[in-house]
Amino acid sequence: MEEKSRDFIREIIDADLASGKHKEITTRFPPEPNGYLHIGHAKSIYTNFGIAEEFAGKCNLRFDDTNPVKEDVEYVDAIKRDVEWLGFKWSDIHFASDYFDRMYLLAEQLITMGLAYVCDLSPEETKTYRGFASKPGKNSPYRNRTVEENLDLFRAMKKGEFPQGSRTLRAKIDMSSPTMCLRDPHMYRILKKDHHRTGNKWCIYPMYDFAHCLEDSTEQITHSLCTLEFEPNRPLYNWYLEKLDIFRSRQIEFARLNLSYTVVSKRYLRKLVEENFVTGWDDPRMPTLSGLKRRGVSPAAIRNFCSVIGLAKRNSTVDIALLENKIREDLNKTAPRVMSVLNPIKLVIENYPADKTEHFDYVVNPEDESAGVRPTPFTRELYIERDDFMEDPPKKFFRMGPGREVRLRYAYLVTCTSVIKDENDNIMEIRCTYDPDTKGGNAPDGRRVRGTLHWVSADHSFPVEVRLYDRLFNKENPMDNEEGEDFTSSINPDSLTVITNCLVENHMKNENPGFICQFERKGYFCIDPDSTPEKMIFNRTITLRDSWKKKKKHK
Numbered sequence: 001m002e003e004k005s006r007d008f009i010r011e012i013i014d015a016d017l018a019s020g021k022h023k024e025i026t027t028r029f030p031p032e033p034n035g036y037l038h039i040g041h042a043k044s045i046y047t048n049f050g051i052a053e054e055f056a057g058k059c060n061l062r063f064d065d066t067n068p069v070k071e072d073v074e075y076v077d078a079i080k081r082d083v084e085w086l087g088f089k090w091s092d093i094h095f096a097s098d099y100f101d102r103m104y105l106l107a108e109q110l111i112t113m114g115l116a117y118v119c120d121l122s123p124e125e126t127k128t129y130r131g132f133a134s135k136p137g138k139n140s141p142y143r144n145r146t147v148e149e150n151l152d153l154f155r156a157m158k159k160g161e162f163p164q165g166s167r168t169l170r171a172k173i174d175m176s177s178p179t180m181c182l183r184d185p186h187m188y189r190i191l192k193k194d195h196h197r198t199g200n201k202w203c204i205y206p207m208y209d210f211a212h213c214l215e216d217s218t219e220q221i222t223h224s225l226c227t228l229e230f231e232p233n234r235p236l237y238n239w240y241l242e243k244l245d246i247f248r249s250r251q252i253e254f255a256r257l258n259l260s261y262t263v264v265s266k267r268y269l270r271k272l273v274e275e276n277f278v279t280g281w282d283d284p285r286m287p288t289l290s291g292l293k294r295r296g297v298s299p300a301a302i303r304n305f306c307s308v309i310g311l312a313k314r315n316s317t318v319d320i321a322l323l324e325n326k327i328r329e330d331l332n333k334t335a336p337r338v339m340s341v342l343n344p345i346k347l348v349i350e351n352y353p354a355d356k357t358e359h360f361d362y363v364v365n366p367e368d369e370s371a372g373v374r375p376t377p378f379t380r381e382l383y384i385e386r387d388d389f390m391e392d393p394p395k396k397f398f399r400m401g402p403g404r405e406v407r408l409r410y411a412y413l414v415t416c417t418s419v420i421k422d423e424n425d426n427i428m429e430i431r432c433t434y435d436p437d438t439k440g441g442n443a444p445d446g447r448r449v450r451g452t453l454h455w456v457s458a459d460h461s462f463p464v465e466v467r468l469y470d471r472l473f474n475k476e477n478p479m480d481n482e483e484g485e486d487f488t489s490s491i492n493p494d495s496l497t498v499i500t501n502c503l504v505e506n507h508m509k510n511e512n513p514g515f516i517c518q519f520e521r522k523g524y525f526c527i528d529p530d531s532t533p534e535k536m537i538f539n540r541t542i543t544l545r546d547s548w549k550k551k552k553k554h555k
């Protein structure tokens with residue numbers, strides 16, 4: 001069960017419901033369709049949808065598509081898919097661009113009220129006029145235009161009569177306010193760019209601060225949850241709603257998710273895609289939801305992760321090991337076990353008949369009795385992992401070595417008798433004998449063996465490609481760089497290792513992309529969509545244990 005704790009947002013909602021301020025609550029998740037969703041968004045989705053569910057309210061999915069420059073339908077579709085995949089259903093779906101007419105009318109209303117004006121200052125001039133936190137700004141020379149003049153100019157702006165960037169619409173608030181966002185913020189800009197939904201209807205577009213509160217208010221969002229960087233803009237959010245006297249949504253900020261060894265902002269992830277550091281938004285190394293999905297991470301693991309990190313008012317960085325542990329915890333319960341050999345070496349059982357095949361009961365998932373058992377074929381010629389054998393093993397090596405007896409999982413105890421080498425002294429084959437009295441893997445006389453090895457039958461396995469992934473960055477905070485360096489300089493050069501000719505059991509041929517299993521002793525793996533009937537590809541989702549802790553200690 002996912003645990004829900006009482007955090008400051010839930011406390012606010014409790015109070016609003018208790019006081020009768022709201023009978024029902026509505027939240028929203030408002031991504032800008034300019035990239036794919038990432039694990040940071042998962043926190044926001046989990047919070048918004050989770051809270052709505054918990055309080056029997058509504059949560060809308062809204063595309064904040066007010067900037068036609070970077071947005072695209074590809075992203076809209078991907079975002080919908082990812083939200084559904086994560087396990088949430090929106091009440092309504094909206095596009096901010098559907099409100100452009102209403103926003104325009106409300107802007108005219110502010111002009112009529114004497115609370116907005118058309119300004120001809122250039123961006124540089126606007127900056128100098130704005131002042132600093134410690135220094136009041138100066139009024140724009142265009143601030144005192146009459147209502148009629150402003151309406152005329154704004155309508156002409158809308159018609160496309162002025163060049164891009166030549167004029168803006170600004171709210172008339174207070175150029176000396178200690179709250180910087182209240183120093184006559186921009187409401188509209190001229191942008192002669194087609195929009196992926198409204199086409200060429202508009203050549204003026206609303207600014208985020210003006211648009212967002214109107215979107216929330218139009219949808220009667222009771223609690224507008226956003227990340228801390230919007231806290232300074234809250235007075236402006238409230239100013240617009242108050243002056244226009246429309247539904248008052250309440251903005252509440254929470255800490256954004258930062259994750260060690262990871263970058264969680266679309267604009268940086270986009271750089272990784274555009275500059276080919278990864279193969280795409282769904283590259284299994286990406287912290288995007290589509291990347292995590294392709295890697296083999298389940299929605300439940302992500303939701304469990306979001307649940308344990310909780311909601312806080314202060315920014316901090318979450319250790320990626322926490323996410324990795326949630327992934328392991330989930331897969332351990334759900335993933336069927338499979339025997340595969342990543343780096344095969346042949347093992348021949350000299351005293352086992354060449355024409356014989358036995359089937360052993362293989363426990364599909366020891367954590368899930370209902371998964372049952374599967375018959376696994378055993379023959380004279382097998383493959384085992386090359387590194388499960390050492391010719392001259394040290395004392396602590398509990399695997400195979402000359403003269404040593406080990407267990408082949410579920411099958412027999414075998415003892416290595418000899419090795420066959422090529423002219424360069426490379427071991428080509430290991431020979432052994434088995435003890436027929438140890439069927440199932442236990443000796444009747446109770447003698448113990450030092451190790452249990454996984455294996456596949458040479459006649460009942462086939463070669464596949466395996467992609468071993470590691471963390472994409474080798475620095476705890478990839479954004480913390482020396483001058484002149486950027487975050488791509490800490491990309492882990494070993495984040496992907498491709499190995500071919502790994503062997504898996506034949507029954508895996510029946511599985512499809514997306515299928516997740518545990519390769520015994522090797523980790524969790526997921527069939528990649530790049531697979532073809534001729535060549536199956538497996539992505540390593542995660543190792544069975546945290547190997548980074550070890551690596552760090554050795555440094």
Ligand code: ATP
Pocket residue numbers: 029030031032033034039040041043044225226227255256257258264265266267268
């Ligand atoms: P960009 O880099 O383009 O600004 P973004 O990653 O901030 O992208 P948005 O589309 O701006 O993504 O965000 C959509 C919603 O998700 C917002 O409400 C935002 O506050 C929230 N969000 C974005 N990143 C995080 C994060 N790391 N942790 C929690 N919430 C996030």
Ligand code: MG
Pocket residue numbers: none
């Ligand atoms: Mg953002």
